[in-house]
Amino acid sequence: MQSFRLIRPRTAQEAVSAAAQGGAASRFIAGGTTLYDLMKLNIERPGQVIDITGIGELHRIETAGEELRFGALAPMSAVATDAVVSRDHPVLAEALAKAASQQLRNMASVGGNLLQRTRCPYFRNGAGGVYPCNKREPGSGCAAIGGLDRSQAVLGTSEACTAVSPGDWPVALVAVDAGIELLGPNGPRSMPVDALYRLPGETPQHEFTLAPGEMITAITVPRRNAxxxxxxxxxxxxxxxxxxxxxxxxxxxxxxxxxxxxxxxxxxxxxxxxxxxxxxxxxxxxxxxxxxxxxxxxxxxxxxxxxxxxxxxxxxxxxxxxxxxxxxxxxxx
Ligand SMILES: Cc1cc2nc3c(=O)[nH]c(=O)nc-3n(C[C@H](O)[C@H](O)[C@H](O)COP(=O)(O)OP(=O)(O)OC[C@H]3O[C@@H](n4cnc5c(N)ncnc54)[C@H](O)[C@@H]3O)c2cc1C
Structure with missing residues (x-):
């Protein structure tokens, strides 16, 4: 059983300040459908968990303007069944509707979905030290290479890692040139969803380009591209x-x-x-x-x-x- 400090901020700014104070041991939590799993598997061991679900503005779904804007905490199920999204942008609705299960989609957020970690069995099941995994224990090796690799990637692999990026929603977002809005210790910024993801190269433990303590606040989709x-x-x-x-x-x-x-x-x-x-x-x-x-x-x-x-x-x-x-x-x- 790991103990951790739980913080419940009311604003995005409070959340980011708490993350800056907590340093590398901090994790935001939204639906918890990935983070709690990884904590139970002893892969994630945060000293501080920042529950952002009380931040009202992050739940909003806006589809009336020139771009669609999904607050990071919007549930996957709500975006999947939104009337405008499902009528005008089936690629987005289908990517969400075909992910996980209805119960999970009700809990899980569209922001948390972007940051889920690989389902590679050697990453998830080897935390007891049975199998090496460079993503979990940098420098330990990769049991999937030369091992049971049926589910592994065939594109973007390296000598250090072949783990598949598991999400469906990010694939649809990359296809429509979507962006994300972020808030961090240095203020707000935005970038393409495509720029959020790193190739494994020699450092597969670094999967995302977020700066320490940065929070996703929204996902934007240009109407013209979807x-x-x-x-x-x-x-x-x-x-x-x-x-x-x-x-x-x-x-x-x-x-x-x-x-x-x-x-x-x-x-x-x-x-x-x-x-x-x-x-x-x-x-x-x-x-x-x-x-x-x-x-x-x-x-x-x-x-x-x-x-x-x-x-x-x-x-x-x-x-x-x-x-x-x-x-x-x-x-x-
Ligand atoms: C049995 C099962 C089957 C699944 N099947 C699929 C599937 O087929 N396809 C698919 O795409 N997904 C699938 N998933 C994954 C699921 O979609 C993700 O667990 C979910 O989207 C994560 O969202 P969450 O809000 O619960 O994230 P959390 O678990 O709360 O967080 C996930 C990660 O994101 C970080 N985080 C969360 N919100 C923010 C934020 N706003 N800013 C910065 N960091 C943040 C957390 O610190 C954590 O590292 C499955 C999950 C399970 C358990």
Missing amino acids: GRLSTYHKIRDRESYAFALASAAVVLELEGDRIAQARVALGGVATRPWRAPAAEQMLAGQRLTPELALAAGHAAFRDARAGHHNAFKLELGARTVADALIIAAERRP
């Missing part, structure tokens, strides 16, 4: 309550019967939410056919590297992209 011709297509071992083996977030802008611009991002196959520019370039200016969709899917995996048991992800991933493109195009009025 549209009705979009989808989040997720393939998993069972049809609900499972993480992606491969997923694709696709947003299409059509001019007549040609693709003016395609946005494609991948989940379940990479060490971070993965934009696929090679696929996007292949599609630009073209008429979508099943053959082109599959070629674009394969282009997305051109730089992929498989291990012993996960080579199936290359073809599964390509076909997931292809199917997503067809589904999105069929949403044309």
Whole structure:
């Protein structure tokens, strides 16, 4: 049993000040669906937990303006079922609705979802010291490389780590060029969601680019980039309550019967939410056919590297992209 100090600030500024005082041992908590798990597994050992759920302004969902704005504490279920989001931005609604379970989506926040940690079994189940994991114990090695690697990444891997970035929502957000608003000890700032994630390289323990004590306050989506011709297509071992083996977030802008611009991002196959520019370039200016969709899917995996048991992800991933493109195009009025 770990003991920790619990703080319940009423404003975002109070929360950030408490984090600055608590230093590296501080953690914010929102829905708690990830953090408490990791504490029980002895992977996270915070000395101070800052419960931000009492900060009213962080719960707000705004869909009327030029950009959509989701407070970091908005529940996943509320954003997934918001009338504007589900009608005009299916890629966002579907990414949320296909994640976890209804009960979890009711508890979990859209901000906390961005910061969940990998489900790599060697990361989560080895805290007793049975298996090495560079993400959990830097420098200890990686048991997944050469081990049971069926669920591991094929894109963005390094000699130190092949753990998959587990979230669905971040993949959709990267596809629509979403941003995050932050508040930290040095004041507010914003950045693209894409810039939140690091590649593992030699330091897989550093997954995010947040500065110490920085809190996500909101997620913003430019209205122009998210549209009705979009989808989040997720393939998993069972049809609900499972993480992606491969997923694709696709947003299409059509001019007549040609693709003016395609946005494609991948989940379940990479060490971070993965934009696929090679696929996007292949599609630009073209008429979508099943053959082109599959070629674009394969282009997305051109730089992929498989291990012993996960080579199936290359073809599964390509076909997931292809199917997503067809589904999105069929949403044309
Ligand atoms: C059984 C199970 C199945 C799941 N399946 C899926 C799935 O299929 N797809 C999927 O995408 N997810 C899945 N999840 C993960 C789930 O979606 C996340 O646990 C959830 O979104 C995290 O949100 P939370 O509010 O509970 O975060 P918390 O657990 O409260 O926090 C998570 C992390 O974010 C930090 N944090 C939280 N809010 C902020 C903030 N505003 N600013 C800065 N830091 C913050 C915390 O310190 C912590 O490190 C699953 C989870 C479980 C338990």
